[in-house]
Each structure stands twice: as C-alpha cells, then as structure tokens.
Amino acid sequence: MADDWKTKTKLVHTGSRRSQYGEMAEAIFLTQGFAYESAESAEARFIKSGDDEFIYARYGNPTTRMFEDRIAAVEGTEDAFATASGMAAVNGALTALVKAGDHIVSSRALFGSCLYILEDVLGRFGVEVTFVDGTDLDQWRAAVRPTTKAVFLESISNPTLEMIDVRAVAEIAHAAGALVIVDNVFATPIFSRAVEFGADVVVYSATKHIDGQGRALGGVICGTKDFVRKVAEPYLKHTGGSMSPFTAWVMLNGMQTLDLRCRAMADSALHIASALEGDPRLSRVIYPHLPSHPQYDLAKATMSAGGTMLSIDLKGGKEAAFRFMNALEIWKISNNLGDAKSIATHPATTTHQRLPADQKAKLGITPGLLRLSVGLEDAGDLLADLQRGLAAV
Numbered sequence: 001m002a003d004d005w006k007t008k009t010k011l012v013h014t015g016s017r018r019s020q021y022g023e024m025a026e027a028i029f030l031t032q033g034f035a036y037e038s039a040e041s042a043e044a045r046f047i048k049s050g051d052d053e054f055i056y057a058r059y060g061n062p063t064t065r066m067f068e069d070r071i072a073a074v075e076g077t078e079d080a081f082a083t084a085s086g087m088a089a090v091n092g093a094l095t096a097l098v099k100a101g102d103h104i105v106s107s108r109a110l111f112g113s114c115l116y117i118l119e120d121v122l123g124r125f126g127v128e129v130t131f132v133d134g135t136d137l138d139q140w141r142a143a144v145r146p147t148t149k150a151v152f153l154e155s156i157s158n159p160t161l162e163m164i165d166v167r168a169v170a171e172i173a174h175a176a177g178a179l180v181i182v183d184n185v186f187a188t189p190i191f192s193r194a195v196e197f198g199a200d201v202v203v204y205s206a207t208k209h210i211d212g213q214g215r216a217l218g219g220v221i222c223g224t225k226d227f228v229r230k231v232a233e234p235y236l237k238h239t240g241g242s243m244s245p246f247t248a249w250v251m252l253n254g255m256q257t258l259d260l261r262c263r264a265m266a267d268s269a270l271h272i273a274s275a276l277e278g279d280p281r282l283s284r285v286i287y288p289h290l291p292s293h294p295q296y297d298l299a300k301a302t303m304s305a306g307g308t309m310l311s312i313d314l315k316g317g318k319e320a321a322f323r324f325m326n327a328l329e330i331w332k333i334s335n336n337l338g339d340a341k342s343i344a345t346h347p348a349t350t351t352h353q354r355l356p357a358d359q360k361a362k363l364g365i366t367p368g369l370l371r372l373s374v375g376l377e378d379a380g381d382l383l384a385d386l387q388r389g390l391a392a393v
C-alpha cells in the first residue's frame with residue numbers, strides 16, 4: 001500500500017484529500033476559518049481536533065495538511081509542519097525547542113539568515129551557541145556538553161558545497177542526548193534523506209527545489225509526531241509562521257515533478273562541472289560528485305546524485321567574476337536556487353556580503369567564487385553560455 005510506494009509515486013499521490021466532488025487536482029481551500037455544526041462541536045474541536053477537523057488556517061488547513069503529509073511521506077518522517085518560509089522553519093525548529101541556559105552546537109558554514117538566528121537572536125534569550133567546522137568530527141566531539149539541547153547543520157553547505165557526515169555527527173549528538181536538526185535544502189529529499197542518517201528533525205526551504213519555479217516562499221519542518229505536533233506546532237501556530245493554503249497548493253504541484261526536475265538538473269550539473277574542471281581560468285570547480293571534491297567518498301556513499309548546485313572560482317577574482325556574469329545570456333544573475341531557470345550568484349558581494357573579510361576567507365568565499373544553480377534548460381546551451389562567460393574574462 002501507500003507505505004510501500006516509491007518516492008515518485010508518493011510525490012504524486014500521498015496526502016491527497018478529496019472533497020465530495022472527487023476533484024483530480026488538489027483543491028485550494030482558501031479559507032481562514034471553519035464553521036462548526038453546533039456550539040458543542042466547536043467546544044469539542046478546541047478540546048481535541050480529529051484528522052479532518054480544522055480550527056483556523058494558522059493552526060492548519062486541508063490544503064496545507066496535504067502538503068505536510070506528502071513531504072513527510074517523502075522524507076520518511078512521521079509528520080511535518082508547513083511554514084511561511086524556509087527561515088520560519090529553521091527559526092521554528094530551533095526556538096520552539098530551547099530555553100535560556102540551553103546550549104546548541106552548530107556548523108559554521110551556514111546560510112546567512114540561519115547564522116543570524118543562532119548568533120543574534122538566540123543569544124539574546126540566554127541560549128549559548130558554539131560554532132564548529134562541520135567537517136571536523138573532533139570539533140563536534142569537543143563542543144557537546146550536558147546542556148547541549150541540539151546540534152544544527154546544513155548537510156551540504158552554501159556556497160562551497162562542503163558535505164557534513166550526518167551519520168557521524170548524529171552519533172556524537174545522540175550520545176550527548178542532543179537532538180539533530182538538519183537543513184537539507186542543497187541535498188534535497190530526492191538525493192539524500194537526512195533522517196536515514198540519524199537526523200531527528202529535517203528542515204527545508206520549499207522556496208527552492210520543492211516549488212522549483214521561483215514563485216512562492218515556503219518551508220517545512222519534518223520530524224516525529226511528538227516533535228512536530230507538541231514542540232514545533234504550538235510555537236508556530238501561535239507566533240504566526242504558518243504556510244498559506246495558496247502556497248501549499250503551489251508546493252503540492254511542485255512536488256509532483258520534484259524527482260524529475262532534480263534528476264534532470266543534477267545530470268546537467270555533473271555534465272557542466274566535468275566539462276569546466278581543469279579550465280585554466282578557474283582555480284577550482286566544486287561539485288560533490290566530482291572525484292576532486294574533498295568529501296567525494298562521503299558524497300558518493302550518501303547521495304544518489306551530486307545535486308543541482310556547483311561552484312566555480314575564477315582566478316581573476318571579483319573583476320573576472322563580474323565580467324563572466326555580465327556576459328551570460330541564459331543564466332540569470334539572481335540569488336534563488338533550485339529554480340527551473342539557471343542562476344549565477346556572486347556570494348561575496350550578495351548573499352554573504354554582510355560577513356567580515358576574515359569570515360569570508362575562513363568559509364572559502366573568495367572574490368572569484370560563483371555559485372551556479374543549474375536549471376532545466378538544455379545542458380549544452382547552458383555550458384555554451386558559461387563558455388561565453390569564460391571567454392569574456
């Protein structure tokens with residue numbers, strides 16, 4: 001039955017809730033509230049809602065619940081809570097869990113807004129955070145302590161595509177009694193499900209591959225029923241971070257093609273990375289399934305494909321990177337990722353501009369580094385466009 005379905009089948013069918021009309025496509029229930037049959041049934045629903053009973057869209061909604069059930073089935077967790085953005089998911093998973101006096105260990109190579117939550121927000125409420133080099137297991141071992149409530153990491157870091165051994169970090173964290181929270185955006189649930197390697201909570205920015213067409217902001221927290229409904233949901237539904245039903249509908253449609261899109265994009269990414277590697281104008285080409293990647297063995301063992309992202313470093317620094325970008329015709333200069341349209345990003349001057357120079361250097365964000373999100377265009381066209389960029393350097 002549904003539990004035995006392969007991912008591609010789950011992406012199309014799991015979670016569907018049909019109304020009395022038997023509609024084929026998922027319906028959008030654009031409603032904030034729900035009318036009760038009687039005062040008694042309103043009272044009963046506030047005491048305990050059944051599976052198909054909703055109270056208010058901030059708490060839950062049929063379309064949103066379809067998305068939650070579908071992504072939970074694909075990630076392989078008991079439940080999921082859909083959020084207004086990826087950052088609402090990261091903030092919700094962390095903030096709902098900790099209190100003053102708790103300790104968190106986090107890898108240092110993080111999406112800028114994740115760093116803001118850990119460094120600026122949680123610190124103000126008395127939560128202590130220790131940052132480690134996520135690839136160095138000794139640093140994780142040295143950092144955990146009895147008050148460590150959670151460890152946080154991005155399984156593949158942005159923008160240098162460093163891989164973290166989730167299984168090894170989870171062993172260290174669990175031995176210390178800490179929960180493992182993984183931001184799995186770059187890996188996608190198609191190529192690597194973090195729960196398989198011991199993650200307790202997996203967060204996604206659905207804005208990226210799940211929508212996949214650059215339309216809507218969204219996020220999701222996947223985990224056990226206990227974590228999702230007793231820890232994350234109370235915090236999120238009362239503080240306003242829930243996903244809108246319209247967004248859930250966009251994401252449900254995105255999921256139906258998620259596997260096809262991710263695989264096509266990863267095939268092109270490998271083709272492009274292989275073709276560019278060794279070019280004399282580049283100091284490095286970073287792609288998890290290139291043998292030159294520092295964690296190639298880990299990437300091969302834990303990811304069924306190398307992902308949809310690659311990074312290249314131009315020897316000529318910022319000037320070369322800008323000339324390269326300005327010569328592109330197909331690739332768009334933007335900062336989203338996982339989109340059907342290929343995107344080139346210069347992290348040092350955009351997504352990671354805020355970081356001090358020494359931090360950038362530490363994270364490998366050099367002036368010539370470009371992050372490339374490979375889209376659904378023809379791989380040959382994409383490569384030819386990049387060659388045009390290189391010629392302009």
Ligand SMILES: *Cc1c(COP(=O)(O)O)cnc(C)c1O
Nearest residue numbers: 085086087111183185205207218
């Ligand atoms: C984009 C992104 C986020 C934030 O997601 P939003 O939907 O933009 O809020 C968090 N983590 C990673 C790794 C991301 O790429």
